[in-house]
Amino acid sequence: MAGPSRLSGIVRLFQMTWLSVQLHLDALKEAFRKDGLPSLTHLHRIREAAAAKLLITTSDGFIAYENTTVVPSLVRSAQGKILELGPGPGNQIHRYDPSLVDSVYAVDPNPYYRDTIVAKLKDSDLQDKYKFLACGVEDSDILRSEGIAEGSLDTVLSIQVLCAVGDVKSVMREVWKLLKPGGSFVFWEHTRNKDPVTAVVQACWNPPWSAFVGCCLNRDLLADILAAGEWENPGDIEVADDPYACLPRIWGVLKKKA
Numbered sequence: 001m002a003g004p005s006r007l008s009g010i011v012r013l014f015q016m017t018w019l020s021v022q023l024h025l026d027a028l029k030e031a032f033r034k035d036g037l038p039s040l041t042h043l044h045r046i047r048e049a050a051a052a053k054l055l056i057t058t059s060d061g062f063i064a065y066e067n068t069t070v071v072p073s074l075v076r077s078a079q080g081k082i083l084e085l086g087p088g089p090g091n092q093i094h095r096y097d098p099s100l101v102d103s104v105y106a107v108d109p110n111p112y113y114r115d116t117i118v119a120k121l122k123d124s125d126l127q128d129k130y131k132f133l134a135c136g137v138e139d140s141d142i143l144r145s146e147g148i149a150e151g152s153l154d155t156v157l158s159i160q161v162l163c164a165v166g167d168v169k170s171v172m173r174e175v176w177k178l179l180k181p182g183g184s185f186v187f188w189e190h191t192r193n194k195d196p197v198t199a200v201v202q203a204c205w206n207p208p209w210s211a212f213v214g215c216c217l218n219r220d221l222l223a224d225i226l227a228a229g230e231w232e233n234p235g236d237i238e239v240a241d242d243p244y245a246c247l248p249r250i251w252g253v254l255k256k257k258a
Contacts, residue, residue, distance in 0.1 A: 013205055013217075013246055019057070020212040024050040051214050052112035056089045062160075063091050066188075070251055071095070071159060074186050077253060080154025083107060083178065085137060085171070086161035090117040098125040102154075105146060106132045136165075137174045153178045158187040163215035168224040176229035181258035187225070188251040192218040195243035202246055221250055230257035 027050040055062075066072070075095035078084075080102050084092065087106035090113070096104065104126060106117065111134040121127045135142040143149070156175045165171045175185055193199050202218040210216050226234055237252040 010201060010205070010246065013209060016054075016058075017205075017208050017212050020050065020054050020214075023053045023057070024212060026050070027053065047214075048110045049112055052089070052110055052116075054213070056113075056116055059089045059091055066091070066159075069188070069249070071188050074188055074251065074253065075157065075159070076100075077184070078104075078155040078157050078186055079184075081105075081152065082155045082157060083137070083148065083153050083175075085156065085158040085175070086164065087113065087117065087132070089113055090120045092157065092159055093117070093120050093124050093126060093130065096126055098129070101126065101129055104130040105143075105148060106130060107135060107137055107143075108132070109134060109136045137171055137178075143178075148178060150177045151180050153183055154180060155184045155186060158185070158189065160189060160215075162187070162189050162221055162224070163217070163219060168219060168221065169227065172224055172228035176256060179256040181256055182232075183256045185225075185231075185254040185256070186252075187254075188249060189221050190217075190247040191221045191239065191250045193243065193245060193248050198244060198246060205246070217246065225254070231255060232257045 024046070027046045031046050031049075071092075072095050075092050076097045078096060079100035082096075082101060082104045084104055084106045086108050087093075088108065090106070114132050114134065117130075117132050121130055124130070131146070133142060133146065137143070156179060158175075162168050162171065179185065193202060199218065206217045222237060222239065225237070232255040234254065237250065237254070240249045242248050
């Protein structure tokens with residue numbers, strides 16, 4: 001069973017990467033059709049459009065898979081004033097418990113998710129509580145304009161996001177600063193596999209995966225999360241023990257030390 005399990009993971013990585021390559025080509029052709037050669041001076045927009053289309057296209061599959069995991073219960077635990085890192089196409093909107101939510105600020109530097117999120121909110125009890133901000137968590141001026149300052153948040157939620165940020169350590173330091181003492185960092189991410197063979201597979205596939213899918217396969221997220229600041233319960237972090245998974249999961253609800 002070991003061989004087929006690892007092989008199936010590699011096949012899924014290849015399928016996702018190939019779909020992303022096709023979407024990048026489509027986005028490039030569309031940009032060139034609209035703006036001609038000047039479009040090549042804005043390659044980041046092409047990349048953002050392709051990345052958004054990839055996650056919007058695969059949204060139903062991600063939601064179905066996450067339904068088999070701890071993700072729904074993790075999201076339901078979010079309460080009070082919440083900052084959601086990297087909401088993408090809004091896969092978590094339906095999972096919040098509106099009775100526990102005062103407000104949700106969904107922070108993502110990719111503006112191409114806005115319309116999809118707005119459409120999902122029309123059928124949600126969070127319509128008046130959820131706001132999309134096209135920025136990063138490091139964009140303090142934008143966050144301050146929304147009343148998000150150091151020690152102001154009850155919860156920060158991160159579902160499959162830290163693999164894609166530019167600097168995990170920097171993002172996690174901001175997360176820790178923004179949380180109130182006793183506030184919760186709720187997360188479910190993928191990390192480097194401890195199995196040496198699978199770790200080699202991750203390392204070999206990481207260049208095309210990070211270039212086209214937009215995230216890193218083999219970050220040591222446990223160390224980066226713990227290094228952000230003092231947490232009350234670092235021993236509560238769980239890491240899936242699956243030596244053949246190319247995307248092994250790490251999750252938990254950490255409390256900022258008072």
